[in-house]
Amino acid sequence: MDGLTLLLHAPVLNLQLLVDGVLVGAIFALVAYGMALLWGVMNLINVAQGDFVIIGGYVAFFAVSGGVPPLLAVPCSAAVVALVGWILYRIVIRRVVVGELFTSILATYGIGIVLQQLANQLFGSDVRTVESGLGSVSLLDGMLTVARIKVLAFLGTGLLGAALVWFMRRSRLGQAIRATAQNARAARVLGVDTDCVYAATFAINGAICGAAGALVAMTWIVQPYAGLSYTVRSFMVVVAAGLGNLAGIVAVGGGLGIAENYAGFLLGTEYQSAFVFSLLVVVLVLRNQLLLRQRQYLK
Amino acid sequence: MTSRQLRLGIGAVGALAAVAAPWLAPSFVTQLAFLWLMVVFALTWDIMGGHAGYNSFGNVLFFGIGAYTCAIVQRDLGMGYLGGFAGGIALAGLAAALVALLLGPSVLALRGHYFAIATLGLSVAAADIAAGWRYIGAASGMTTPQYPGAIEDRGRFFYFLLATLAGLTLLTLRRLYAGRFGLALGAIRDDEEKAEAMGLSTTRYKIIAWCIAAFFLGLAGAVAGNLVGYIDPREFAFAGPTYGVWMVLMAILGGRGTLWGPVLGAGVFHLTQELFWTYLLGWQRVAMGLFILAVVVYLPQGLVGGLERILPRRLGAASAVGHDTSPREAGQ
Numbered sequence: 001m002d003g004l005t006l007l008l009h010a011p012v013l014n015l016q017l018l019v020d021g022v023l024v025g026a027i028f029a030l031v032a033y034g035m036a037l038l039w040g041v042m043n044l045i046n047v048a049q050g051d052f053v054i055i056g057g058y059v060a061f062f063a064v065s066g067g068v069p070p071l072l073a074v075p076c077s078a079a080v081v082a083l084v085g086w087i088l089y090r091i092v093i094r095r096v097v098v099g100e101l102f103t104s105i106l107a108t109y110g111i112g113i114v115l116q117q118l119a120n121q122l123f124g125s126d127v128r129t130v131e132s133g134l135g136s137v138s139l140l141d142g143m144l145t146v147a148r149i150k151v152l153a154f155l156g157t158g159l160l161g162a163a164l165v166w167f168m169r170r171s172r173l174g175q176a177i178r179a180t181a182q183n184a185r186a187a188r189v190l191g192v193d194t195d196c197v198y199a200a201t202f203a204i205n206g207a208i209c210g211a212a213g214a215l216v217a218m219t220w221i222v223q224p225y226a227g228l229s230y231t232v233r234s235f236m237v238v239v240a241a242g243l244g245n246l247a248g249i250v251a252v253g254g255g256l257g258i259a260e261n262y263a264g265f266l267l268g269t270e271y272q273s274a275f276v277f278s279l280l281v282v283v284l285v286l287r288n289q290l291l292l293r294q295r296q297y298l299k
Numbered sequence: 300m301t302s303r304q305l306r307l308g309i310g311a312v313g314a315l316a317a318v319a320a321p322w323l324a325p326s327f328v329t330q331l332a333f334l335w336l337m338v339v340f341a342l343t344w345d346i347m348g349g350h351a352g353y354n355s356f357g358n359v360l361f362f363g364i365g366a367y368t369c370a371i372v373q374r375d376l377g378m379g380y381l382g383g384f385a386g387g388i389a390l391a392g393l394a395a396a397l398v399a400l401l402l403g404p405s406v407l408a409l410r411g412h413y414f415a416i417a418t419l420g421l422s423v424a425a426a427d428i429a430a431g432w433r434y435i436g437a438a439s440g441m442t443t444p445q446y447p448g449a450i451e452d453r454g455r456f457f458y459f460l461l462a463t464l465a466g467l468t469l470l471t472l473r474r475l476y477a478g479r480f481g482l483a484l485g486a487i488r489d490d491e492e493k494a495e496a497m498g499l500s501t502t503r504y505k506i507i508a509w510c511i512a513a514f515f516l517g518l519a520g521a522v523a524g525n526l527v528g529y530i531d532p533r534e535f536a537f538a539g540p541t542y543g544v545w546m547v548l549m550a551i552l553g554g555r556g557t558l559w560g561p562v563l564g565a566g567v568f569h570l571t572q573e574l575f576w577t578y579l580l581g582w583q584r585v586a587m588g589l590f591i592l593a594v595v596v597y598l599p600q601g602l603v604g605g606l607e608r609i610l611p612r613r614l615g616a617a618s619a620v621g622h623d624t625s626p627r628e629a630g631q
Contacts, residue, residue, distance in 0.1 A: 045412050045416070092592055092596060096595065096596060099599060102411075102412070102415065103595055103599050105354075105412060105415055105416075106547060106548075106551070106591070107592060107595045107596060109591070110588050110591035111588075111592065112588075113540060113544070113584070113587065113588035114585060114588035117584040117588055120584075121581060121584075121585060228423065232419075232423070235416055268431075270427075271427065273427045274427030274428045277420045277423045277424035277427060278420070280416070280424075281417050281420045281421055281424065284409055284413055284416070284417040284420075285405045285408070285409070285417070288408050288409050288413070289405075289408075292408070
């Protein structure tokens, strides 16, 4: 508990943890938004979500190594992962999306395994990171240090989120996606090509994950097996916030980032991942208890 | 020849082949022992996954608890090799069942995909905690004591231990599925609310079923830990991406909700996996992922389900436990 005494003696450390947490949490919220999109529209839980993020990170890494400026690498990896998503939809997902829910979970888990093993085989298991070359700023007389790229990632996430909301509300495709989410059969009757809509949704989710992955590579690290923790984080955020609740997703994402930063600081970084996965179980069980209580109240 | 005699005959030949196998193929004794381990994996997963409709990704948790419990008993209690091992195996089964009993009420209250993801979280969290806990060796794992006899005896010893365990699991489940227990699990899978409204204590049945699965997995973990000789928290004990998924896959490959499906699935899967590992150096894990996708996409009903479609009269009666419900309803 050295961490705790340290926090009590130096309150400004709290501020550091909070700021870092919120900035990281924005990326979690972005990935979670993509997961909520798939869940809402296709009734599909994408267990490979985190692996899409990691693939995005690798694309950014190789793009930057090849001379692309870091900020341009973000749209690059978004485009590449969107393409990967579209291809995967055509080959695999369209066959499982109509079947049993569990089949789709297992199928996306299989995709996740293929992606992470391919990454391991092709790029090696080393930890990679992208140098954004932006440095960091000190605030409050050097007591608070914030990497510029984190702030930029935060702003970029916000911008992307706003663009997505606009796209879903205003564009023709966005309206078709929302119609399919409400009632796929009725949408089909009214002339929406739902297969196309599903493919587009999967590609959009790929783009979201790709962009998030590039930001992850710049603010943090990518590693072939790190994907599952992003899947779990986004699943947790969606479960806690509910589908189609954008404000909730942003709030929970930020909260998760903060909680994780504190846990990493207090318990030690070797337990940070254990904390995330245990928190998942706790969140699910608590949610279920609350729902049960509501159901009893209604009786 | 009646079908009963036929079945008894096939059973006798199978048992004889299982007993003779270590002498017939002495160089494959360890692989064959692992085959029995896979049979236990698939059978225990299918109790909740196939029969009760609760698809768990985290059953490997109990396997790991068993492996660690046995290793701790052997390290700290010091009762000689056989005494320590026997005590370790017994305690491993009990510890795993106890954990299932404690987790059951809250985790089994979750439904559908929430249950699947929660159990996935449980097994990964267990791996992370085990990798950080110094008492059980943290990330460097634990070694189990050496088998005192000759190396050929060692292979056969573990082969027969695991074969006995698989046979025991199969017989226990056959007995249970044939009675009220099997019917209760089927009712839970088909419509849990209705089953509860009819007066069935669904929670109790679910917890008992999970405890049985955990008990046998705990025993399997204890034996397998000693067979391998070294317990790694992520690669062996709580190996979610390998053992954890294989369990699910073997049951699906063979046919969920049947007694013999998981056994058949385990056999086919283990053979495929050994071939991948032998001939696809380096790429075996990629091939494994593709294999998972192929099974899930093209064979969701499993081999037994596929055979039933081809030969409905021959096999229909043997495994009546349903594929008749719409899967989407069962999964919700």
